[in-house]
Amino acid sequence: MDSKELLKNLKSLAQLDVDAYQAYGQAIEKTEHAPIRDQLSVFREDHRNHYDELSRVIRQKGGEPPSFTKDFKGYVIEGMTSLRSITGTKGALEAMETNEKLTNKNYDKAASNASLPPEVSDMLVTFYQDEQRHLSFVQETLQQKPWEKDQ
Numbered sequence: 473m474d475s476k477e478l479l480k481n482l483k484s485l486a487q488l489d490v491d492a493y494q495a496y497g498q499a500i501e502k503t504e505h506a507p508i509r510d511q512l513s514v515f516r517e518d519h520r521n522h523y524d525e526l527s528r529v530i531r532q533k534g535g536e537p538p539s540f541t542k543d544f545k546g547y548v549i550e551g552m553t554s555l556r557s558i559t560g561t562k563g564a565l566e567a568m569e570t571n572e573k574l575t576n577k578n579y580d581k582a583a584s585n586a587s588l589p590p591e592v593s594d595m596l597v598t599f600y601q602d603e604q605r606h607l608s609f610v611q612e613t614l615q616q617k618p619w620e621k622d623q
């Protein structure tokens with residue numbers, strides 16, 4: 473993989489993490505169950521850490537990382553815009569399931585590229601593991617239906 477292609481891939485992942493961070497912010501606001509909200513906040517920080525680490529590597533390789541905008545734009549992840557209209561814990565988790573499937577797909581693809589520099593490969597494998605953890609939690613919680621126990 474040449475450095476131009478590597479930078480392009482890393483920037484695209486960094487943008488994905490910015491979008492995921494913003495989407496988690498919206499999902500957290502809509503989540504009515506405090507323990508779930510706390511867990512989603514931890515996942516949001518994982519995305520922030522991914523962005524920070526990716527940005528460091530992008531700069532190291534002579535590139536300019538995407539900005540960590542506070543305005544929710546969702547330009548990479550189309551499904552994230554649906555968060556504006558959802559309500560409650562169930563809606564928030566369903567939206568995040570869609571989003572996490574997308575981040576998982578992208579990290580899986582990026583991490584499995586055989587021509588990555590070893591240090592970048594290690595980093596992406598670790599980040600992909602974070603993504604798998606996020607998706608598992610969201611799917612398990614959806615199956616447990618905590619909102620039904622409130623009634």
Ligand SMILES: [Fe+2]
Nearest residue numbers: 572575603606
């Ligand atoms: Fe995630």
